[in-house]
Amino acid sequence: MRSPAEHRLFYFLPGTGIFGGIKVGCQFASLLNRLGALCVLATPDGSAPTWFRCDVPVVSHATALETIAALGRDRATVLFSLPHDYPQLADSGAHLVFHCQGTDPLIDPILADPDVTLLSCWPQAARYFRERGRDDDIDVGIAISDTFFTGARRKQAGHVAWMPRRGAAIGRAARRRNRHLDFEAIEGSDEETVAGVLKRCEIFLATSENEWFGLPVFEAMAAGAVVLTVPVFGGMDYLKPGENCLVADPSDVPSTLTDLTNRHGEARRARLRHGALATALSLHPQRQARHLTALLNGPLAFLRP
Amino acid sequence: MTSRLTTVILSRDMDTLLRFCLIHLGVAAAAAGLPVHDVVIVDNASIRHLPAALDGAPPYRRLRLDAHTGFSAACNRGATQAPADFYLFLNNDVLLARDALSAMIAAMAADPGLGICGSRLMFPDGTIQHAGVLMAGPPGGPYHVGRRQPPRAVSVSRTDFQAVTGACALVRRETFEALGGFDETFTFGYEDVDLCLRARQAGWRVRCVQAPESLHFESMTPGRQALGAPTLGQFFQRWLGRYTIDG
Numbered sequence: 001m002r003s004p005a006e007h008r009l010f011y012f013l014p015g016t017g018i019f020g021g022i023k024v025g026c027q028f029a030s031l032l033n034r035l036g037a038l039c040v041l042a043t044p045d046g047s048a049p050t051w052f053r054c055d056v057p058v059v060s061h062a063t064a065l066e067t068i069a070a071l072g073r074d075r076a077t078v079l080f081s082l083p084h085d086y087p088q089l090a091d092s093g094a095h096l097v098f099h100c101q102g103t104d105p106l107i108d109p110i111l112a113d114p115d116v117t118l119l120s121c122w123p124q125a126a127r128y129f130r131e132r133g134r135d136d137d138i139d140v141g142i143a144i145s146d147t148f149f150t151g152a153r154r155k156q157a158g159h160v161a162w163m164p165r166r167g168a169a170i171g172r173a174a175r176r177r178n179r180h181l182d183f184e185a186i187e188g189s190d191e192e193t194v195a196g197v198l199k200r201c202e203i204f205l206a207t208s209e210n211e212w213f214g215l216p217v218f219e220a221m222a223a224g225a226v227v228l229t230v231p232v233f234g235g236m237d238y239l240k241p242g243e244n245c246l247v248a249d250p251s252d253v254p255s256t257l258t259d260l261t262n263r264h265g266e267a268r269r270a271r272l273r274h275g276a277l278a279t280a281l282s283l284h285p286q287r288q289a290r291h292l293t294a295l296l297n298g299p300l301a302f303l304r305p
Numbered sequence: 306m307t308s309r310l311t312t313v314i315l316s317r318d319m320d321t322l323l324r325f326c327l328i329h330l331g332v333a334a335a336a337a338g339l340p341v342h343d344v345v346i347v348d349n350a351s352i353r354h355l356p357a358a359l360d361g362a363p364p365y366r367r368l369r370l371d372a373h374t375g376f377s378a379a380c381n382r383g384a385t386q387a388p389a390d391f392y393l394f395l396n397n398d399v400l401l402a403r404d405a406l407s408a409m410i411a412a413m414a415a416d417p418g419l420g421i422c423g424s425r426l427m428f429p430d431g432t433i434q435h436a437g438v439l440m441a442g443p444p445g446g447p448y449h450v451g452r453r454q455p456p457r458a459v460s461v462s463r464t465d466f467q468a469v470t471g472a473c474a475l476v477r478r479e480t481f482e483a484l485g486g487f488d489e490t491f492t493f494g495y496e497d498v499d500l501c502l503r504a505r506q507a508g509w510r511v512r513c514v515q516a517p518e519s520l521h522f523e524s525m526t527p528g529r530q531a532l533g534a535p536t537l538g539q540f541f542q543r544w545l546g547r548y549t550i551d552g
Contacts, residue, residue, distance in 0.1 A: 003417040003479070004508030026549070033465070038418060038510050041549075048549045050442060055467050055551035057505035305418045 002305045008071055009039045009303060010064045011056075011099075012080040012089060016049035018188060020215045021101045023049070024121070024142060025081050028099060029056045031143075031289055035296055037303045039079070040064070052145065052191035068094045077303060079119075083107045095302070099140070102212035103128040103233065122213060122234040138299050142213065143288040144280055147191055148222035153199040155224065158182050158261065160203040163216060167207025167230065170250045174205060177254035181261060198223035202269070205257065206230060209250060217245070218283055221276035226269045228257055238283070244275035310334070310410075311343040312393040313383035315376060318351045320359060322525060323397045327362035329519075330395065333406040334363070343387035347379045376471070377487035377496040384486065392481055394497075396472040398525040399426065402517040409475040409514050420480035420509025421501055423469025425461075426521035433459060434521040435473075437466035437513040438498060439552025443545065446537055447498045448552060461515035467505060467551060469513045471497025472521055480509050494536035502548055 011029040013022055026049055029039040033056060041048070046060030059067075068076040069092065076094040080086070083106040089096055090113070097117040098110050103125050110116055111132045118137035120126040129137050158181045162171045165187060175183050186197055194216075198204060204220030206229035214232040217239070221227055227245035230253065241247040248256040260269065281287075296304050312330060316323045327344065334342055344365040348355040350373040358364065368386055370379060384392050391413060393406070401424075409422045426435040433451040436459040440447050447468060451459035471487075474497060484503050487496045501511045 001415075001417050004420075005479070006417075008508050038505070038508055040506060040508060047546050050546065050550050053551055054549040055440070055465075056549055057467070057502065058547060058549065059506050063506075305416070 004038075007075050007077070007305065008067055009037055009077045010042045010059075010068070010079070010094075011039050012042045012061065012064070012078055012082075012085050013049075014044070014082045014085065016043055016047050018051055020211075020213065021081055023052055023145075023191070024101055024213075024215065025079075025099065026052070026054045026056055027143065027145065027285075028140070029079070030054050031285070031292055032303065034289065035293055037296065037305055039303075050190075053147065065092055068092045083110060086110050097303075100125045100129075100137075104212075108132060123237045124234040138295060140295065140300075141288045141291050142215070142283060143285040144215070144218050144222045144283045145191060145195075146285055147195045148198065148219045149280070149284065151195075151199065152224065153196070155202050156182070156200055157202055159184065159201045160205055160257070160261075161186055161197050161201035161220070161225065162205040162207055163187070165208070166211075167209055167250070170207040170209075170230065170253050171205060174207075174254040174257050178257050178261065181257070195219070195223060198225050201225050203228060203257070203261065205253070206232075207250075207253070208232075211235065218280055221245070222280035222283075224273055224277060226260065226272045227276055228253065228260055238279055240275065240279070243272070244279045245272060309342065309389060310339055310391045310393060311345060311384065311387040311389035312395055313345050313347065313380050314395050314397050315347045315349050315379050315383070316351065316355060316397045317349045317373075318353065319397060319525060320353075320355065322522075323355075324359040324362045325400060326395070326397050327359060327365065329400040329402075330406075331363035332403055333401040336403050337407040337410050339406070339410075343389060345383040345386045347374075347383040349374055349379050375489060375492035375496075376494075377491050378489040380471075381486040381489060384481065388478070390478050392476045392478065394471050394474045394476065396521065398522040399473050400520040401473070402519045404517050405473075405514070405519045406475075408517065412512055412514055413475060413477060416510065418508070418510050419512055420477050420504040420507075421469060421511045422475045423466075423511075423513040424473045424475075425459075425513065425515045425518050426470070426473060427456070427518045428453070429520060429522065431456070434523055435470045435513075436515060437463065438468035438470065438501070440467050440498075440548050440550055441552040442550055443541060446540060447495070450552070456518070459515070464512045464515060466501075466511055466513055467548065468498040468501035469511055471500070472523075473519060476500075477509075480504055480507075483507060491536055491539060495540040496536075499540065499543070502544065 032039040042064035048058040078094040121142040204225040211232040214235040
């Protein structure tokens with residue numbers, strides 16, 4: 001066990017806005033804290049994300065960098081996920097840990113740095129690492145917040161939830177063709193509000209193309225919604241079309257939604273819902289906690305206090 | 306030479322209550338293997354000066370403040386009277402359970418990253434007074450989890466929090482000094498939460514030991530409750546948007 005004078009752990013975030021990467025980073029930091037490795041978030045101005053539940057302390061980038069400079073590589077570890085932060089952090093002197101949340105080629109310089117420890121959250125990221133000659137990544141997994149699993153509500157038939165921030169045109173086309181359905185847009189809401197909508201809705205329509213993972217799809221699964229999604233990157237490892245969701249190309253989404261909500265399709269929707277829940281349970285935070293506990297006793301022991 | 310533990314208690318009149326608080330502290334200290342330790346009573350402008358000794362209570366040092374002083378400043382001054390490895394900040398209306406101090410010291414000894422350790426406190430009616438502090442946004446702000454609920458309302462396995470109450474808080478000297486003690490711009494209320502939030506920013510953990518249960522009458526000093534309300538505004542001025550929400 002070490003005191004803060006002997007070791008500090010920071011997770012650098014580029015901001016606190018409503019983006020999946022912010023939440024995944026915070027939840028990972030929170031999980032580390034639960035397991036005894038006190039991790040402090042560093043945001044540009046020291047403000048805290050407040051749109052989901054979390055119990056991680058927050059400081060500014062400047063404060064964190066001052067502390068790191070005073071401690072040096074042996075006593076400071078920095079987790080980060082935005083590739084843009086890499087150049088500055090590489091100069092900070094800390095031991096860097098890249099918590100990969102997307103395989104944009106922008107991450108290639110990070111993969112080329114042998115001093116950076118790599119954490120992968122899903123198989124597609126690990127495959128991307130292999131293609132660039134890195135096979136030493138540590139799979140830490142990803143989890144859906146507890147909020148989506150608990151407090152079930154009565155489902156409303158024909159209620160379709162969607163997030164227009166990305167793929168709005170796809171959603172609008174689906175709505176035009178399916179006027180008999182009740183569409184609810186989720187925009188700029190905190191996690192609890194989103195969870196409330198997903199627990200009520202029968203269908204979750206994921207219209208965001210080119211998502212690295214697409215966490216809302218899995219949150220919808222945890223909330224008992226039937227998922228119709230456009231293809232994504234990392235999340236495809238967990239999507240089993242016809243078993244736990246339907247995957248449709250953007251142009252096919254309106255007709256697939258019509259087919260899915262057919263009044264004779266209740267058994268099919270129930271089957272998809274059950275398959276989805278099984279997938280969601282495989283991404284339960286308790287499961288990730290068990291996995292991370294083992295890693296903290298092994299390759300990630302350097303993160304422990 | 307520093308002693309291992311210094312207990313700092315603020316007192317304003319209410320000598321009988323203080324006497325029982327000290328008697329319980331003495332029993333808890335002996336159970337923790339600290340039969341002799343420094344106790345500093347900060348006499349916060351009592352109308353009748355605190356006597357040099359109270360019948361049946363362990364010995365203590367007196368620090369007389371003639372002007373009524375805020376909790377933070379008074380605690381900070383009390384701590385400087387007897388430097389120690391750990392400071393126990395204790396309200397005069399807390400009656401420690403026999404093993405409460407042992408449990409807190411054991412938690413500190415087991416984890417050098419633990420900066421502040423609180424303890425579960427109960428109201429006389431058997432409901433929870435303190436089992437950890439959860440952080441909500443405005444208008445309520447920080448609140449005691451499970452307050453006025455039966456003991457089982459908060460799992461005893463839940464120990465890590467963003468903050469604990471200063472009514473009974475064991476603080477590591479290294480933590481206390483690194484943070485400059487309680488922030489004296491807080492007068493009465495939320496200085497404990499502020500200290501805990503700053504401690505966690507500095508990489509220290511904050512924990513609430515959930516067993517055994519001690520007794521806390523809460524705000525027994527006359528006029529105490531009215532003093533706390535304005536400090537919430539001050540707390541939000543400093544912290545709003547700078548702490549994560551877990552409550």
